[in-house]
Amino acid sequence: xxKKIIAxxxxxxxxxxxxxxCGNEDKSAEKTKTEEKEDKEEKEEPEEKEAxxxxxxxxxxxxxxxxxxTDIPAPVExxxxxxxxxxxxxxxxxxxxxxxxxxLADALLITSPDFVFDAGDGVTAATQAQIYGFDEIxxxxxxxxxxxxxxxxxxxxxxxxxxxGGHNDMNRLYIDEPTSSLVEDKGAYFDEYEEATVxxxxxxxxxxxxxxxxxxFDGPSDFIQYQAGQNSFKDFKEILxxxxxGQGYAYVKVKGVDGDILALAETVDPKDxxxxxxxxxxxxxxxxxxxxxxx
Numbered sequence: 001x002x003k004k005i006i007a008x009x010x011x012x013x014x015x016x017x018x019x020x021x022c023g024n025e026d027k028s029a030e031k032t033k034t035e036e037k038e039d040k041e042e043k044e045e046p047e048e049k050e051a052x053x054x055x056x057x058x059x060x061x062x063x064x065x066x067x068x069x070t071d072i073p074a075p076v077e078x079x080x081x082x083x084x085x086x087x088x089x090x091x092x093x094x095x096x097x098x099x100x101x102x103x104l105a106d107a108l109l110i111t112s113p114d115f116v117f118d119a120g121d122g123v124t125a126a127t128q129a130q131i132y133g134f135d136e137i138x139x140x141x142x143x144x145x146x147x148x149x150x151x152x153x154x155x156x157x158x159x160x161x162x163x164x165g166g167h168n169d170m171n172r173l174y175i176d177e178p179t180s181s182l183v184e185d186k187g188a189y190f191d192e193y194e195e196a197t198v199x200x201x202x203x204x205x206x207x208x209x210x211x212x213x214x215x216x217f218d219g220p221s222d223f224i225q226y227q228a229g230q231n232s233f234k235d236f237k238e239i240l241x242x243x244x245x246g247q248g249y250a251y252v253k254v255k256g257v258d259g260d261i262l263a264l265a266e267t268v269d270p271k272d273x274x275x276x277x278x279x280x281x282x283x284x285x286x287x288x289x290x291x292x293x294x295x
Contacts, residue, residue, distance in 0.1 A: 101175055
């Protein structure tokens with residue numbers, strides 16, 4: 001999964017307004033040393049106050065108790081929740097895997113046993129597969145089949161693109177949700193392929209055994225849903241109302257996606273207001289849709 005550090009704006013503490021950022025760093029060359037010293041002292045005071053208002057560790061424990069479950073689902077569990085009905089519609093001896101080829105959500109790849117092989121290190125790879133992903137309104141769409149062809153190499157992903165080909169050519173593709181289309185870029189991307197990660201597959205039968213609880217699953221799938229006691233929201237404003245002290249949010253842009261994406265952090269570093277893991281939502285006509293968890 002993509003490993004990103006996203007700067008977050010901390011949620012207000014005890015109903016206070018959002019914390020302001022660091023002071024203005026631009027200094028006029030005409031300032032005297034005395035003015036600079038006074039300016040520095042003025043900046044240090046809010047930092048001391050902020051440290052005093054930082055929620056204690058036990059306050060986070062209370063939040064976890066209210067949530068009732070502190071185990072956030074793994075990415076594969078979220079993917080299986082999305083695609084369970086499609087996976088289980090295929091024969092038990094077929095193979096499936098999940099590929100990061102969409103900026104907002106993983107895609108489902110399904111293939112017959114004729115196109116899989118042991119790639120080593122416990123990974124079952126495939127040379128062709130049917131692709132399922134989300135469209136611009138959040139519905140699952142069949143995007144067609146990808147075929148490596150020739151002296152085929154394993155399907156692999158890098159930077160949200162799927163690489164496929166052989167010894168003579170190496171192409172790549174990705175899902176463009178705003179246009180509900182599969183964008184292909186044919187060429188000789190062998191250097192990029194060398195750094196790509198082979199997509200791992202398992203049988204449909206194995207998937208049923210491991211994830212049968214996701215048949216008609218409608219429970220919470222991230223920390224904000226646990227805290228809210230619901231798994232659907234009408235808009236960003238409703239989601240933000242369930243944040244607690246020490247948690248945070250930011251509006252971010254994703255290439256190829258119109259509108260803001262809401263990034264939520266269960267914990268925020270009070271020093272630089274950053275987080276190593278975020279949950280992403282976007283607004284649609286059907287309400288606020290959860291896109292996944294990073295990393």
